Amino acid sequence: MRRWILRAARLYPRDWRARYGEEFEALVDEATADWRQLLNVSRTALTMQFSRRVGALKTIAALSLAGGLLALAASYSVPPRYVSSATFRITPVIEGARPAQADFLERETDDRFIWLKMYLTGRDNLLAILRDPSLDLYAEEQQQLPLEDLAERMKDDGSIQIDRQGAAVHISFAYRDREKAQAVVRMLERELQEQNDVVNRETAANWKRLWSTPIPFSERIELAEPPDLPAAPVESLRSIFVAAGIAGSLLLGALLLFVRRRPKLALRMAVCGLLGAIAGAGVSLLISERYTSKATMRLTAPLNPAQYSGLAPTVSLAQWLPVLQKQILNPENLTRILTRPGIAADRSGFLGMRMKDRDILEITVTYSDPFKARAIAVEMIAELQAKYGATRMEFDKHLEEQVRIAYLNRAAEKLELVLQPSSDGVLTTHYRLLYTFAGATLGILFAAVRYRTSMNGESSLSL
């Protein structure tokens, strides 16, 4: 019976057993061991477990509630954001009775949308919006930040959104003043229509110059839903605040309970974590600085009657990418690029090409010198354009010479540079943080495993 009572005593919380286990065992050895004693020990052990768990849950619930309420209060200090949006329809218009390839038209529409989106969210257009005195946007921020930085922020924080789903194009702008939000979307609407007309005119002139015939198609943009005046601010920000507040409080509550229940282990873990973080940060200092340079290119839609009618095949970036990767990223070619005068780089960097969208290509170069990273990116772009041009001509060698020459203009898909290679973006900070975090995690794990091992050794001696 005594053995059963000692087994039942294992139901007490671990920290209780650590403090009272030995003397409790001595008492059980001396006291009468019968089924009443067994029931008494089982009942009190379970009650203690339950009351402690309920206490812990109450603490966590109270902390979460407090955190949620605090976050909700804090969310009121953030100005509300109103989102005004408008919807357009972008559709190809066929002039005359000439048959058109569906694929060709679809690609032309894609191309037009990409171009218009890039224009509307481009630096020049955003600066024009910011400079417009009738809008007077971000007046306070303009006192503290250069306009260029504000324009970048507008793009990065999702204030301005331009998306497409099939023929529908959605444009929205989020701002703290609902009337200004609507005014910006109206401005974007005007720009969208105007730029589409400009591109239609330029494309028609190009076609006429290349093929001496009127262009058989154009892109039409119609307003489906005009810019609305938002009645209420978006609530998503508030719910994100509250969710973050609750999550943060939950973590804090769990941490506090852990520290209270296992102060020794918590201290050991904190010390080992700190030492691990210091070691990780130390190791990260051995890594040289890394910079990344990114550039974006796109494959333009062709202006070619043969492709328009389906007599000549159209090509996509997906088809070209493996060919270009093989030609550019092969060891021999890379050595040639890296050893060029003015670059003279070693092979410690990273070079990548990936398809970001249907016809959008992103080039990434990471290197220890920001200028060299950019120079390598510039060189890669030049190589890409040259190799693409040559291969494209080869691809169409069955066509007439006159047509092939015309391809060098807008007659064929052309690999255009959309965004110049950047020379910012230090990657080292991320690496340092990663190493520090990894060091801290390993330190904490080490402390936990050692504690567990020592506890297993002790538990065989007492309850």
Added chain:
Amino acid sequence: VNCNFLTDPQILILASLADGEKHGYAMMEDIERFGGVRLGAGTLYGAITRLEEHGWIERLESDDRRKPYRITADGVKYLEEQMDSLHSVWKTVQRRLRHV
């Protein structure tokens, strides 16, 4: 006054320790002797845990597996308060019983 004053394990333990320091089994025996109540091991140690948390008793260092406990000054004060309350109730009951 605790409604189960005479059988409240915490009061019984304090009363036992008021006589001098004792370990768990000695408390169990003493309480049975003066209170006529046999506390279970779980009940005894549940009460010891709460009394220690309140700071009314303290554990003394010992090489033995059995650890002796001693009542603290706060524990004495608390026990006296409880006794005073009980005494007041006792006097009231006595007075009223005379009029029955």
